[in-house]
Amino acid sequence: MTNSNSIRKNIKACLFDMDGLLLNTEDIYTITANEALKKYGKGPFTWDVKMRMQGLPGPEAGAVAVKHYDLPCTVQEYMDLNAQLQNDYWGKSAFLPGAKELIQYLKSKNIPIALCTSSDKSKLNKKTDHLKDVFELFDVIVTGDDSRIPKGKGKPFPDVWIAGLAELNEKFNTSITSDECLVFEDGKIGVTSGMSFGAFVIWVPHPESYGVLGDTDAFLNGKGELVKSLELFDATQFGL
Incomplete structure (x- = not known):
């Protein structure tokens, strides 16, 4: 304080x-990030990574995840997958x-x-x-x-x-x-x-x-x- x-x-x-x-919605981001990472055989999505992404614009946040987890995709592909997953959740915010x-x-x-x-x-x-x-x-x-x-x-x-x-x-x-x-x-x-x-x-x-x-x-x-x-x-x- x-x-x-x-x-x-x-x-x-x-x-x-x-x-x-x-x-x-940060809880929703965590859920969908874990779902996306699982599709690539990666994860889990942990708070040390999330802390580096919170508040960043989408492309910058996506770049952090792709680099940290060494994902076999582009940042845009990762963002597109996340967006598809998130659409099922936004109505529950x-x-x-x-x-x-x-x-x-x-x-x-x-x-x-x-x-x-x-x-x-x-x-x-x-x-x-x-x-x-x-x-x-x-x-x-x-x-x-x-x-x-x-x-x-x-x-x-x-x-x-x-x-x-x-x-x-x-x-x-x-x-x-x-x-x-x-x-x-x-x-x-x-x-x-x-x-x-x-x-x-x-x-x-x-x-x-x-x-x-x-x-x-x-x-x-x-x-x-x-x-x-x-x-x-x-x-x-x-x-x-």
């Missing part, structure tokens, strides 16, 4: 990752504890909120079509295939957050700066991108990932706070 003296009170906007933070309630709370307080995900627009729609009533609460949604994010500049680069904040400012005619934002993330790569963006990061790791997180206080370095669930996040300590 970060020292309370570093907690920011001037928060004016909140920006969210999606997979593994709001939705249980569901909110993680506290996620829906936090979004609704921030909306009720008129806090600008943006969804900034590495998923492309097509995959976002597949994951959220049955959850539209909540996702429509977001003021801004930026996906990994957004034209404002240059090729090769997905997470851990901050470009997706920069695009999200710029659109919020345009929509509300405001001049909110990155240090007036909270970024919510579950993966280390996403936390790195949020800190690089200049926001204070609320880090909510997957319960099964703790064994490979390392020294979380040193990693955050006063630029964020680790919470075990969005249910436990206290918005009031940030003046929200």
Whole structure:
């Protein structure tokens, strides 16, 4: 837990990752990755590998898996196989504890909120079509295939957050700066991108990932706070 003296009170906007933070889709990724690896006689898909892939755009994440497991296929072939397997699961995606309630709370307080995900627009729609009533609460949604994010500049680069904040400012005619934002993330790569963006990061790791997180206080370095669930996040300590 970060020292309370570093907690920011001037928060004016909140920006969210999606997979593994709001939705249980990281668990779906694990299931389908294991199914794909099994077809090549490889696996299992372990958290040390998953940690390196969380938050990366699809091609970069696929490249990690192909190289680590020495798969006899191209990155595109691996991605295509995963996509076929995932299509059977996206309709089962569901909110993680506290996620829906936090979004609704921030909306009720008129806090600008943006969804900034590495998923492309097509995959976002597949994951959220049955959850539209909540996702429509977001003021801004930026996906990994957004034209404002240059090729090769997905997470851990901050470009997706920069695009999200710029659109919020345009929509509300405001001049909110990155240090007036909270970024919510579950993966280390996403936390790195949020800190690089200049926001204070609320880090909510997957319960099964703790064994490979390392020294979380040193990693955050006063630029964020680790919470075990969005249910436990206290918005009031940030003046929200």
